[in-house]
Structures are given as structure tokens and as C-alpha cells.
Amino acid sequence: MKRSKPGSTLFSNLNTIIMWEEINNSLYKKFEFKSFSEAFGFMSRIALAAEKMDHHPRWTNEYNKVEIWLSTHDAGDVVTEKDHQLAKKIDQL
Amino acid sequence: MKRSKPGSTLFSNLNTIIMWEEINNSLYKKFEFKSFSEAFGFMSRIALAAEKMDHHPRWTNEYNKVEIWLSTHDAGDVVTEKDHQLAKKIDQL
Amino acid sequence: MKRSKPGSTLFSNLNTIIMWEEINNSLYKKFEFKSFSEAFGFMSRIALAAEKMDHHPRWTNEYNKVEIWLSTHDAGDVVTEKDHQLAKKIDQL
Amino acid sequence: MKRSKPGSTLFSNLNTIIMWEEINNSLYKKFEFKSFSEAFGFMSRIALAAEKMDHHPRWTNEYNKVEIWLSTHDAGDVVTEKDHQLAKKIDQL
Numbered sequence: 001m002k003r004s005k006p007g008s009t010l011f012s013n014l015n016t017i018i019m020w021e022e023i024n025n026s027l028y029k030k031f032e033f034k035s036f037s038e039a040f041g042f043m044s045r046i047a048l049a050a051e052k053m054d055h056h057p058r059w060t061n062e063y064n065k066v067e068i069w070l071s072t073h074d075a076g077d078v079v080t081e082k083d084h085q086l087a088k089k090i091d092q093l
Numbered sequence: 094m095k096r097s098k099p100g101s102t103l104f105s106n107l108n109t110i111i112m113w114e115e116i117n118n119s120l121y122k123k124f125e126f127k128s129f130s131e132a133f134g135f136m137s138r139i140a141l142a143a144e145k146m147d148h149h150p151r152w153t154n155e156y157n158k159v160e161i162w163l164s165t166h167d168a169g170d171v172v173t174e175k176d177h178q179l180a181k182k183i184d185q186l
Numbered sequence: 187m188k189r190s191k192p193g194s195t196l197f198s199n200l201n202t203i204i205m206w207e208e209i210n211n212s213l214y215k216k217f218e219f220k221s222f223s224e225a226f227g228f229m230s231r232i233a234l235a236a237e238k239m240d241h242h243p244r245w246t247n248e249y250n251k252v253e254i255w256l257s258t259h260d261a262g263d264v265v266t267e268k269d270h271q272l273a274k275k276i277d278q279l
Numbered sequence: 280m281k282r283s284k285p286g287s288t289l290f291s292n293l294n295t296i297i298m299w300e301e302i303n304n305s306l307y308k309k310f311e312f313k314s315f316s317e318a319f320g321f322m323s324r325i326a327l328a329a330e331k332m333d334h335h336p337r338w339t340n341e342y343n344k345v346e347i348w349l350s351t352h353d354a355g356d357v358v359t360e361k362d363h364q365l366a367k368k369i370d371q372l
Contacts, residue, residue, distance in 0.1 A: 036149050037324045037372075040140045044230070044323040045316045047133050048237040056129050062151040093316070130231045130279070137230040137323070138223045144327040186223070222335050226326045233319045242315050244341040 020087050025078050026058075026069040027087050033064045042066060042093060049089045055082045113180050118171050119151075119162040120180050126157045135159060135186060142182045148175045206273050211264050212244075212255040213273050219250045228252060228279060235275045241268045299366050304357050305337075305348040306366050312343045321345060321372060328368045334361045 020027045033039045039061055046068075050056045058069040068090065070083035113120045126132040132154055139161075143149045151162040161183065163176035206213045219225040225247055232254075236242045244255040254276065256269035299306045312318040318340060325347075329335045337348040347369065349362035 036140075036144060037327050040144075040327060041320040041324040041372075044137075044233075045320040047129075047230075048234060048316050048319060051129060051133075051234040051238050052240075054238075056156045058153065058155040060151065060153040063149045093320075130234050133234060134227040134231040134279075137326075138227040140323075141223050141226060141327060141330040144331050145333075147331075186227075222326075222330060226330075230323075233315075237315060237319075242342045244339065246337065246339040248337040249335045 020070075022079060023069075026071040027079055027083050028067070028069050029087070029090075031066045031068070033066070036063050039064050039066050045093045046090055049093075050086065053082065053086055053089075055086050057086065113163075115172060116162075119164040120172055120176050121160070121162050122180070122183075124159045124161070126159070129156050132157050132159050138186045139183055142186070143179065146175065146179055146182075148179050150179065206256075208265060209255075212257040213265055213269050214253070214255050215273070215276075217252045217254070219252070222249050225250050225252050231279045232276055235279070236272065239268065239272055239275075241272050243272065299349075301358060302348075305350040306358055306362050307346070307348050308366070308369075310345045310347070312345070315342050318343050318345050324372050325369055328372075329365065332361065332365055332368075334365050336365065 020029045022028070031039075031042065033042065043059070043061060043066060046057065046059070055072070058071075060067045070079070070086055071077050072080040072082050113122045115121070124132075124135065126135065136152070136154060136159060139150065139152070148165070151164075153160045163172070163179055164170050165173040165175050206215045208214070217225075217228065219228065229245070229247060229252060232243065232245070241258070244257075246253045256265070256272055257263050258266040258268050299308045301307070310318070310321065312321065322338070322340060322345060325336065325338070334351070337350075339346045349358070349365055350356050351359040351361050
């Protein structure tokens with residue numbers, strides 16, 4: 001498992017939260033960008049990945065911030081392998 | 094059940110909530126579409142309108158649903174004329 | 187010249203060219219919208235459909251106009267069933 | 280003026296053409312990305328910038344490639360300051 005050590009620069013991107021967290025049966029992560037444009041470019045790419053997997057996030061955007069919750073409706077709104085897959089794809093964008 | 098009265102054009106779209114509501118110092122409206130694709134096409138057009146006005150919504154999407162909250166940060170997170178303008182533009186999409 | 191027969195619903199959209207044409211081993215169609223916003227909303231939805239099918243168009247946009255050429259690279263840049271499928275999906279948007 | 284010296288790595292991004300070229304009264308540049316997703320994320324951000332400036336490109340996309348032509352219709356389809364501004368914004372994305 002990856003760990004974020006003190007002083008680690010592994011996760012030195014713009015994200016305010018380093019790892020996906022499991023909160024209330026969802027994988028959750030908050031991303032922060034420099035501008036709305038950058039945030040929306042990111043959202044466009046997530047939309048493509050989500051539609052391709054037929055697995056769509058719940059997400060909130062406000063200016064340069066994007067919050068994402070992933071859970072699998074068909075499985076009773078719990079976290080499944082599909083959510084981990086989409087989380088991984090999002091991190092690779 | 095909803096009924097569309099003769100002459101009324103209020104109910105001619107897919108929106109589940111007809112009018113913007115003022116909730117907690119925000120203009121709020123929920124939209125519902127047939128698919129994620131339709132919802133995201135709508136979001137893309139809102140993004141263009143918002144960037145043009147330099148006035149960005151807080152919004153949440155989950156598959157075919159889009160919820161939007163409009164308020165003006167610079168004015169202390171209250172509803173201003175800018176919010177009404179963006180609300181009107183969104184309704185015209 | 188193309189004619190719209192009485193009772194026909196074929197011509198009820200904004201498209202300037204009604205049917206896909208096969209030109210130089212591509213399916214070609216030109217769409218015309220009211221605004222850039224409308225054209226780009228349409229393009230966003232095509233992008234989702236194309237990524238889902240793993241079959242991407244060649245397309246040109248200029249303000250309110252979108253031109254699309256569909257052909258299958260893997261088959262030697264000729265028109266295949268995949269192109270007809272994507273054309274049909276685009277028409278359904 | 281910027282010059283691309285032989286061996287220079289100043290422009291070591293993914294673009295196949297380093298500078299905007301003036302071709303047939305348009306500023307022209309070709310961009311190449313790793314995937315359609317990356318190309319479309321880029322296009323989404325250009326769409327926002329273009330709509331904000333009320334100055335829209337002619338552009339062609341095919342999978343991971345984006346070609347852009349900028350000229351000013353109102354000035355008789357020649358290259359103006361507006362085109363240089365949008366070109367600069369696109370390069371900053």
C-alpha cells in the first residue's frame with residue numbers, strides 16, 4: 001500500500017487530499033486546480049472515462065475545486081472494484 | 094401528478110423543479126435528463142456561459158441529474174443580480 | 187434538390203445536410219447550430235459516444251458549424267459498420 | 280521574438296509544430312497528444328477561452344491530434360491582435 005510519508009514529494013500535485021478516502025460507503029477525493037478552466041478540463045476527461053466504463057461519479061464543482069464520490073449503485077451503493085478502477089483512472093489523468 | 098394547464102409553458106422541459114428557489118442564500122434548481130450524455134452536454138454549455146460571465150456555479154452531477162446553486166462570493170455569498178442573470182442563461186440553454 | 191414532403195419529420199432539426207453522404211471513403215455530414223455554445227454541447231456529447239465506442243471521428247468546428255467525417259482506420263480508412271453505428275448515435279443526440 | 284534554435288528543448292512539449300505559423304491569412308498550429316481524452320480535455324479548455332473572448336477558432340480533431348486556424352472574420356478573415364491573444368492563451372493551457 002502507498003503511504004504518504006512526512007516530507008514525501010510523491011504526491012506533490014495540486015490535490016488537497018492525497019488519497020481516496022472511504023467515507024459513508026463511497027470513495028471520496030477532493031481536487032484543487034488553478035482555475036475553473038483547469039477544473040473543467042479535468043471534468044471533461046473524467047466524463048469520457050466514466051461514460052466508457054458505464055460507471056458515473058457523483059461530483060461537485062465550485063470554481064477551481066472538484067469533489068468526487070464513487071460508489072456502485074447496482075451493488076447497493078457500496079464501494080466495489082469498479083469504483084477503485086475509476087479512481088485509478090482519474091488519478092492517471 | 095403534474096398538469097400542464099392550457100397556455101402554460103412552465104412545464105415544457107425535463108426539469109423536475111420548475112423554478113429557481115432561494116435556499117440558504119443561493120438560487121437553487123435541479124435538472125433531470127435522460128442520460129449522463131445529455132446532462133454533460135448541458136454542463137458543458139453552462140461552463141461556457143459561466144466562464145464568459147466570470148461567474149461560476151456550485152453544481153453537483155450524478156448520472157442524469159444536475160443540481161445548481163448560484164450565489165455571489167464577492168458580495169458575501171448572497172444572491173445578486175449576477176446570479177439571476179446566470180440562472181436566466183441556464184434556463185435558455 | 188432535396189424536398190421536404192408534407193407530413194415528413196425528416197427536416198425538423200437544424201442540420202443543413204439531411205443525410206450522411208459517402209465522400210472519399212468517409213461518411214460525411216455537416217451540422218449547423220444557433221451558436222458556438224450549442225455546437226460545443228453537441229461536440230461534447232459526440233466525444234462521449236466516440237470514446238465509449240472507441241471509434242473517433244475526424245471533425246471540424248467553426249463557430250456554429252460542425253463537420254464530421256467517419257471512417258475506420260483499422261480497416262484501411264474505409265467506411266465500415268462501426269461508422270454507420272456512430273453516425274446513427276450522432277443523429278440520435 | 281522567440282526563436283527555436285536547433286537542439287533547443289525550450290518547446291519540449293508534445294506539440295509537433297513548435298510555433299504558430301501564418302498560413303493563408305490564418306495563424307496555424309498543430310498539437311499532438313497521447314490520447315483522445317487528452318486532446319478533448321485541451322479542446323474543452325480552448326472552448327472556454329474562445330467563448331470568453333468571443334473569438335472562436337476553426338479547428339479539426341482526429342483522435343489525438345488537434346489543428347487550429349485563427350483568423351478574424353470581422354476584419355475580413357485576416358490575422359489580427361485578437362488571434363495572437365487567443366494563440367497565446369492556448370499556448371498557456
